[in-house]
């Protein structure tokens with residue numbers, strides 16, 4: 001071990017033993033420089049974890065070394081091994097991601113960061129109820145498959161060293177392992193890791209059952225030795241006879257799968273175990289089928305028990321022929337026939353790719369190998385003529401199209417990629433979406449249009465009497481949010497239009513000296529029929545939306561009405577009774593963007609069919625144009641109690657010098673006004689012209705702001721924009 005001389009003096013004997021073993025494996029497949037990087041990671045990690053110990057009393061660094069060793073046995077690449085050695089430093093020591101990037105490289109930093117993020121999910125999730133979602137979250141978060149594989153190896157070693165923990169904690173970790181890690185290992189085709197995880201979890205969860213079952217299995221195995229040898233020899237002899245040399249091996253069943261079978265099928269051990277299982281390994285696929293024929297010739301197969309997973313592989317790519325035969329003394333014999341290659345794939349799954357395939361191009365990166373693995377699966381499925389759904393699922397998970405985020409209570413919400421906080425709120429509940437005003441991610445306030453990332457914990461902050469912002473429609477991605485926002489806005493608009501319509505109609509009637517209550521229901525019904533409307537509310541809404549002129553409706557309601565005794569004159573207008581507005585009516589009364597009127601300005605309203613009323617300044621330049629086109633205008637006035645912050649626009653010419661705009665901003669803010677937007681309209685070396693949208697309570701307030709600005713030496717000219 002060339003690097004051992006440089007190691008610390010007082011190294012724990014277990015630590016140096018672990019390290020020596022790792023080193024010798026690394027040297028068998030990595031080049032010198034790569035091995036050096038791994039050893040450097042060890043020193044770095046040992047220094048970071050110094051003073052930390054595992055429950056067993058070993059120095060903490062022994063754990064990451066063990067994790068790295070199991071990955072080295074799979075011939076994982078140098079960066080993967082480096083990350084495995086460092087996998088706990090971000091979580092458990094003060095080392096940061098950027099430090100790792102400096103000390104090693106970006107890839108290593110990303111990998112360790114990825115493992116750290118997955119560890120956080122462990123602590124957060126309520127694995128029992130949402131195993132499937134947590135698994136998906138894992139796969140979606142790990143942009144690099146190595147992260148998952150390091151995490152699996154980490155979990156395996158933790159399971160192997162559970163011994164000293166208290167039983168409840170053991171059980172919790174074991175449950176999580178069964179719910180999350182074992183299925184992921186299965187999904188990646190890594191059966192040997194999966195079986196080890198399952199056996200260890202079973203032992204931790206049910207130590208007594210495990211003890212009883214394993215001693216029973218041992219005993220049964222002893223009793224059956226002779227029978228097993230007899231059958232194995234018979235099979236071997238027959239294969240020899242037909243000159244077909246294959247490897248034959250008795251197969252021992254995984255203790256957890258025996259237990260599961262007993263529970264699921266409610267049968268005693270004897271019934272599960274009363275099967276003799278063998279595996280035959282062949283050179284190629286052709287040989288597999290021929291051996292199958294030979295076996296069916298040797299012992300009679302049990303009908304309905306033959307499965308061809310070579311032609312029709314299992315969804316994780318598993319391939320083999322399975323058959324159950326009737327052996328001597330009528331004992332059932334399970335045989336699995338497969339090629340060596342298939343066997344390796346079934347044991348190591350994705351890892352088989354870099355473990356067994358000699359890749360001529362050593363520079364190919366890990367992701368390329370992972371893609372190879374996916375491609376292989378795809379080929380297998382294609383040749384099987386099977387649906388490709390599994391591959392699609394896997395791709396979706398590994399190259400994520402979805403994000404998984406937590407609610408504050410730890411429930412997991414799945415959303416399409418690109419989803420924002422607003423999508424999240426509506427995904428939880430429509431009411432939550434409708435009432436949301438802001439949000440916190442991992443305790444920090446974040447703008448609502450922020451896109452979600454897997455693993456975030458999202459808390460939506462709500463307020464009463466609020467409404468969805470139409471701008472949300474610009475960035476939500478889920479149909480659910482979009483529809484809910486539209487419905488809600490439509491509903492609010494309907495309500496507001498109704499209220500406005502009633503006011504407009506009452507106003508007109510008042511001008512004719514009529515109360516709305518005085519109008520007979522028959523009269524109203526007749527008018528509704530004439531207009532083809534269903535209800536009086538519909539009519540009011542229509543008026544509020546600007547689809548019907550209030551003056552005309554009022555006239556129709558009053559006309560020919562003998563009870564009202566009103567003499568109508570066609571030239572009657574509503575000029576004498578302007579509509580009072582507050583500017584805060586909502587969606588059916590809008591303040592025009594061209595002239596941005598504020599309380600105190602002389603104003604005029606225009607009906608915008610389907611939308612309501614738009615209020616302009618009397619001397620707005622657009623107003624003249626609109627007035628030419630439209631005759632459905634309405635006299636409006638600011639209500640005396642119109643309060644609030646109204647946006648308005650000023651144009652300001654200032655000296656083009658450093659800090660000028662900051663001075664302007666400070667002055668405006670001093671006068672209790674907010675700047676909503678600043679645009680540079682024009683500038684040269686000396687002068688800069690800016691358009692500023694700011695808030696003002698009314699004309700008096702605005703005048704004060706403009707006067708104060710004018711007093712500044714840098715301000716040359718200031719005007720209000722009116723269309």
Ligand code: MN
Pocket residue numbers: 063087088154
């Ligand atoms: Mn760990």
